[in-house]
Amino acid sequence: MNVRTNFEDYARSLDIDPIEAALMDVARAIQITQSMHSEAEAHYRGLASHVDRPGSPFEDLVAEIYASGSFAIHAPTRSRIKRDQHDVDAVIELSIPPGSDPQWVLQTLYKAIKGDPGSKYHGYLIEKNSRCVTVTYPDGVTVDLMPVVRLLGTPERVASLFHYKPETGDQYHKEINPKGFADHFNENVETNAVFQDRFDARRFLVDGETYETMAKRMASEASSRTAIKADTQPMPVHVPLDQKSPRVVALQLIKRFRDKRFRKHDDHSGKRKPPSIIMAAIALEAGPVQDNLVDEVVALATCMRRRIQNAERSLRLLDIRNPAHTPDVFTDRWPEQRSDQQLWARDLQTLIDRLQNLQHVGFDPAVILSTFDDLFGEKAGEAALRAYHDARTAQLEYGALGMKPSGEFKPATPALSAGVAAASGLITPARANTNMGGTVPDDNCW
Numbered sequence: 001m002n003v004r005t006n007f008e009d010y011a012r013s014l015d016i017d018p019i020e021a022a023l024m025d026v027a028r029a030i031q032i033t034q035s036m037h038s039e040a041e042a043h044y045r046g047l048a049s050h051v052d053r054p055g056s057p058f059e060d061l062v063a064e065i066y067a068s069g070s071f072a073i074h075a076p077t078r079s080r081i082k083r084d085q086h087d088v089d090a091v092i093e094l095s096i097p098p099g100s101d102p103q104w105v106l107q108t109l110y111k112a113i114k115g116d117p118g119s120k121y122h123g124y125l126i127e128k129n130s131r132c133v134t135v136t137y138p139d140g141v142t143v144d145l146m147p148v149v150r151l152l153g154t155p156e157r158v159a160s161l162f163h164y165k166p167e168t169g170d171q172y173h174k175e176i177n178p179k180g181f182a183d184h185f186n187e188n189v190e191t192n193a194v195f196q197d198r199f200d201a202r203r204f205l206v207d208g209e210t211y212e213t214m215a216k217r218m219a220s221e222a223s224s225r226t227a228i229k230a231d232t233q234p235m236p237v238h239v240p241l242d243q244k245s246p247r248v249v250a251l252q253l254i255k256r257f258r259d260k261r262f263r264k265h266d267d268h269s270g271k272r273k274p275p276s277i278i279m280a281a282i283a284l285e286a287g288p289v290q291d292n293l294v295d296e297v298v299a300l301a302t303c304m305r306r307r308i309q310n311a312e313r314s315l316r317l318l319d320i321r322n323p324a325h326t327p328d329v330f331t332d333r334w335p336e337q338r339s340d341q342q343l344w345a346r347d348l349q350t351l352i353d354r355l356q357n358l359q360h361v362g363f364d365p366a367v368i369l370s371t372f373d374d375l376f377g378e379k380a381g382e383a384a385l386r387a388y389h390d391a392r393t394a395q396l397e398y399g400a401l402g403m404k405p406s407g408e409f410k411p412a413t414p415a416l417s418a419g420v421a422a423a424s425g426l427i428t429p430a431r432a433n434t435n436m437g438g439t440v441p442d443d444n445c446w
Contacts, residue, residue: 016198016201016202017292018362018363018388019294019358019359019362019363019368020198020292020293020294021202021387021388022363022368022372022384022385022387022388023253023293023294023297023355023384024198024199024202024293025202025206025383025384025387025388026253026256026372026376026380026383026384027249027252027253027293028199028202028203028206028387029078029380029383030077030078030252030253030256030376031077031078031252032076032077032078036078037071037076039141040067040071040076040088040141040143041067043088043135043137043141043143044065044067044088044090044143044145045065046120047065047090047092047113047121047135047143047145048062048065048090048092050112050113050115050119050120050121051092051109051112051113051145056112056115057108057111057112058094058096058108058109058112060095061094061095061096062092062093062094062095063093063094063095063150064092064093065090065091065092065093066090066091066179067088067089067090067091068089068090068091068146068178068179068182069088069089069144069178069276069277070087070089070255070276071088071089072089072178072179072182072185072186073182073185073186073189073248073280074186074244074248075248075251075252075255075276075280076088077252077255077256087141087142087143087144088141088142088143088144089143089144089146090143090144090145090146091146091148091159091178091179092109092145092146092147092148093148093149093150093159094147094148094149095149096149097149098149098151098160098173099173100149100162101171102162102163102164102171102172102173103164103166103171105147105162105164106128106129106131106132106133106147106162106164107128109133109145109147110126110128110133113126113133113135113145114126121135124136124137124138129144130163130164130165131146131161131162131163132144132145132146132147133145133147146161147161147162148160148161148162148176151175154175155177155180155325156179156180157177157178157179157180158175158176158177158180158325159175159176159177160173160174160175160176161173161174161176174328174332175325175327175328176322176325176328177322177324177325177328180322180324180325181277181280181281181322181323181324181325181328183324184284184323184324185280185283185284188284189245189247189248189283189284190245190247190288190289191244191245191289192245192246192289192290192291194291195246195289195290195291195292195293195296196244198291199244206387245289246289246290246291246293246296247283247286247289247296247300249293249296250283250293250296250297250299250300251279251280251283251300253293253297253376254279254297254300254301254304254351255276255279256376256377257347257351257375257376258273258274258279258344258347259273259377260374260375260376260377261273261347267343268343271340271343272333272334272336272340273334274334274335274340274344275330275333275334277330278318278320278330278331278334279304281320281321281322281323281330282300282303282304282307282320283300283303284323285303285307286299286300286303287299287303294355294358294359297351297355298352298355298356301348301351301352302348302352304344304348305345305348305349305352307320308341308342308344308345308348309345311341312338312341312342312345315338316338317331317335317337317338317341318331318335318341319331351375354371354374354375355375357371358371363388365385368381368384368385369381369382369384369385372384
């Protein structure tokens, strides 16, 4: 890889459309870090060891544990920026009879985690849900631990989950394959080199990365982009944003939009939100990925809305299945009624309209601020404007608007860099960490 040639390509790509750049900056703000990723794995592996400990009701009965949901497809998002909160979904395979009573399994898992007074997790908030047990850590990070039993004579990783809802007494077993879906998604989601280079260029501008640092990083990352799909570790590796598929990044933004809508809008109160797994499955049907993130979000939202419209034409509920194992029905709990899918279709149209309006209006700071705050949570607009300011400052200070023939930066003009903040007139000083809003329980234990 010729680092300097690639850097010159980067320089040419720095002139990113400001609306596109602003949405990139919001996407950057909701990513989890490498340390948060490692912490997530430590959390659920620690729970598995605890459940399997001597004296536990499930002692020696934990066969395996692995990440599922968003972590498995490289799409986890921060649920609360200021506190670095994020949610982790994990599947814990138990060596018990597959026909075990669901109420007993969930209650026993709860007891195994809770332990005796003085044990590691006894003082944590631990909640039984209909398909999983949720552990909330002191810093607000949550782990949803879903117990399953592997089914013999079926494709690899097919398992039975245990459903029990105490409010209604409803209980049953359900055949699922979360690992199969994650593998299928990661193998089939399309990447885009243009998109990845633009994200990397944006990081270079906003974070103020020096040429030397960037050159070293580019060299070390050169082979990793082609290696991501081959990763088959129980906990998928942490994937930097500039190596992700635009489809995955668009999915993260739509999930953030969904959480905001179901947290702040009165007509959504008390309603179950569309599960992330449904959106991920539809994402595989949205056609070729776009070079542009705004266009990709619009395309994915349009595909989701179209699936609902097709169901509505037949007066039926949406039916989405696991493409890796069709008996695994993703829409078994949402939508419960047609009004649920109609509400989400209207939300998606709102997202589409607002983003397309931004493309039409152009970069207006007031419109960016109000639109992104409304779509993605409090302070999203401010974060985008702050990043815009930082990028413009970097362009002037480091000469990113022009380069010497040797590939080195031209010297900055001190008079220009000193007056950037005042001249931009875009924003007032903001905190380094911004709160993009709270979290809504996903109840996404398959």
